Amino acid sequence: MNTNILTEFKNRGYFFQCTNEKYLEKLLSNKKIAFYIGFDCTAPSLHVGSLIQIMCLRLFQKHGHTPIVLLGGGTTLVGDPSGKEESRKILSEKEINNNIKSIKKVFSKFLDHKGKNKVVYVNNKKWLSQLNYINFLRDYGKHFTINKMLSFDSVKLRLDREQSLSFLEFNYMILQAYDYLHLFKKNNCCLQIGGSDQWGNIVNGVELVRREVQEEAIGLTTPLITTSQGTKMGKTEKGAVWLDEKKLSSFDYWQFWRNTDDRDVIRYLQLFTELSEKEIESYKNLSGDEINKAKIKLANEATKLLHGATAAIKAEATSHQTFVNKSTGGELPTKKVSKTEIEDGLNFKQILLEINFASSGGDFKRNLSNNAYRINNIIENNENKIINSHDIINNEIKISFGKKKHFVLKIN
16 A cells, blocks of 8 residues: 555645544554545635645555545535634525536546546435434534634634634534444545644544544644745635636646745645645746746646646647737637627726726725826826727737736627
């Protein structure tokens, strides 16, 4: 059996805490196991904040272990308070079901759906909706003390800030613990992986398994990924970095990785690509403009995993055309506009608001005064600008916001 998985897991930077590391190491060296990671279904796609968990699923599957993806159709109805400053919006069952269908498409890009250890999808609504509340409290509530639940960060931080924590959310950790017990019994699942903010929830599940079936289950967490500037990785001016081309183009996804801070690029190569340690090592001594080679490699490898090799190649070519040749590329976000519309004239400010290059009229004026907008690479600071046929070059008009955001109006 392959005993290198935990070493690789650590070398990649995925390891943070484990409830019983020695036992896990022994287990992984002797057999293939089933393990799970849970995902709430609060949106129709996952974003890059979930990517480290997806890479963990992929790594364990590559080593022959069976990944169970728990899609929280039941727990999403309640809402996880972990890492949240306020209660989540309560979604309808129809919204959650639609989100689940959409989210599965993300996993199809990263995980094997064939073979002995193909990915298994489960929805905790299936068993949580069957629970009798009185029986559930009687059988499992006795294992949870309020004192301990109040000590977990997911609860404690909210209370310390004197922010509301509903009884609905307070139940979340008990339900997640029950998920682990259910999967331990039904799927022989003995490992749960999650982010560091899930530590309290995971520990509850481990302890519930011990008390109910007197067997050892294991919890493993990954670190919170922040940038070298101390911000949460994946937060941008434009919002979440989605893992769905309908919500974020493959070019914008590529560009997100290409714009990584110099200080983060090696760590991100380890976390979010499958390059060997030897190859990553070759990038460590690059400096100045040379570090851009590592950033392009990161962007290509990360984009290839999600969108495929062709999309990565096109995105790199588009970036080169846009930033080096000062022309437009085929992968930039576009909007088709008729010749008649252009001849009639388009309000520049309105276009910028539509494509989210300005959030309001005031934001537009501020950006304009800072020379942030360009049309075909030429600064535009006329707030009454009307785009017309004189702005057309090669049957299109490129609008830029700063150095990194570009949009193309294609003329029909």
